[in-house]
Amino acid sequence: MRLLAAELVESREVLPGQWLQAYHAPALASGARAGQFVHVRTGDYSGFVLRRPFSLNTVDAVTGVVSLHFRTVGKGTAWFTHLRPGDTIDMLGPLGRPFEVDPRSRHLLLIAGGLGIAGVRMLVDEALRDGRQVTLLFGAATARDVYPSSLLPDEVEYVVATDDGTLGHHGFVTELVPDYEAWADQAFACGPRPMLAALARLAAGRRERLGVAKLGRKRGAGRPDPYGSTAARRKAFLQVSMEQRMGCAVGACLGCVVMGTTGQPQRVCREGPTFGADEIDWESGW
Numbered sequence: 001m002r003l004l005a006a007e008l009v010e011s012r013e014v015l016p017g018q019w020l021q022a023y024h025a026p027a028l029a030s031g032a033r034a035g036q037f038v039h040v041r042t043g044d045y046s047g048f049v050l051r052r053p054f055s056l057n058t059v060d061a062v063t064g065v066v067s068l069h070f071r072t073v074g075k076g077t078a079w080f081t082h083l084r085p086g087d088t089i090d091m092l093g094p095l096g097r098p099f100e101v102d103p104r105s106r107h108l109l110l111i112a113g114g115l116g117i118a119g120v121r122m123l124v125d126e127a128l129r130d131g132r133q134v135t136l137l138f139g140a141a142t143a144r145d146v147y148p149s150s151l152l153p154d155e156v157e158y159v160v161a162t163d164d165g166t167l168g169h170h171g172f173v174t175e176l177v178p179d180y181e182a183w184a185d186q187a188f189a190c191g192p193r194p195m196l197a198a199l200a201r202l203a204a205g206r207r208e209r210l211g212v213a214k215l216g217r218k219r220g221a222g223r224p225d226p227y228g229s230t231a232a233r234r235k236a237f238l239q240v241s242m243e244q245r246m247g248c249a250v251g252a253c254l255g256c257v258v259m260g261t262t263g264q265p266q267r268v269c270r271e272g273p274t275f276g277a278d279e280i281d282w283e284s285g286w
């Protein structure tokens, strides 16, 4: 984790109210992995929480450029849109635990709801670089909110669902998942909590529906990997990236917790933001 000055290289509105910003931050780019995030200081010093968390959308270790994709929802995100190339901001990161891909997984299913695309976008690049096949399912309310395919590598199979049927499948993105669950070795999702909870329910019933073996079942059979361990996550069919309001983003304030299936609160900034879907108590109000 580093605290550094990141220089804005490019800023553009890619969808109504949604911005893609590229920053030159070589020290950050060299060590970051898909699923991690940065905590960024804004010019709004009026509140207690001075920083805002954003997923690392893309990272290029060669050029040292990282990109963030965000929607303007309040004062902090609006402030970023007024930055101009050459301006520098203060970034803390990379933070949190990355997605864990099993080395044996060839077919990755990525599921994004709206801005959740920012949480899985970097995994597209990592997976293709490692020679895996990627299908990305993307859900939005309507066609004008659909992530442009021009921002994705050509090798990705990109499938869209809209709630109102104005583009792609008419309905929720979760309705597309059963068509791919036999093909996929692992799935990774980011989006609204109800979407993630629905995916977790689907994933829980997958083995019985398909009669498939669990990844890593033979080695150490009978001895489950410890809850929350890298090994357990690597074997989980579904990993999710969670978003909670954050204070410190370094594990100190407990402002970001969700309830784990062990009954222990889990800090999204430290134990997450990625989790095995079976680590989260989706019925809990946290």
Ligand SMILES: Cc1cc2nc3c(=O)[nH]c(=O)nc-3n(C[C@H](O)[C@H](O)[C@H](O)COP(=O)(O)OP(=O)(O)OC[C@H]3O[C@@H](n4cnc5c(N)ncnc54)[C@H](O)[C@@H]3O)c2cc1C
Pocket (backbone or CB within 6 Å): 037, 052, 053, 054, 055, 056, 069, 070, 071, 072, 073, 074, 075, 076, 077, 078, 115, 118, 119, 242, 243, 244, 245, 246, 273
């Ligand atoms: C790990 C992580 C990664 C994130 N990645 C992205 C990303 O890549 N792109 C993106 O657009 N947003 C992302 N978010 C959400 C983003 O941090 C908030 O939208 C941002 O902090 C809002 O700041 P603001 O000052 O503009 O809004 P505020 O004035 O603070 O709040 C305005 C509205 O946004 C909601 N909001 C504020 N913070 C969050 C939050 N953390 N999660 C959900 N809703 C929030 C509030 O409830 C309120 O309705 C991420 C959040 C987390 C925890």
Ligand code: FES
Pocket (backbone or CB within 6 Å): 245, 246, 247, 248, 249, 250, 251, 252, 253, 254, 255, 256, 257, 267, 268, 269, 270
């Ligand atoms: S935001 Fe402070 S513990 Fe996570």
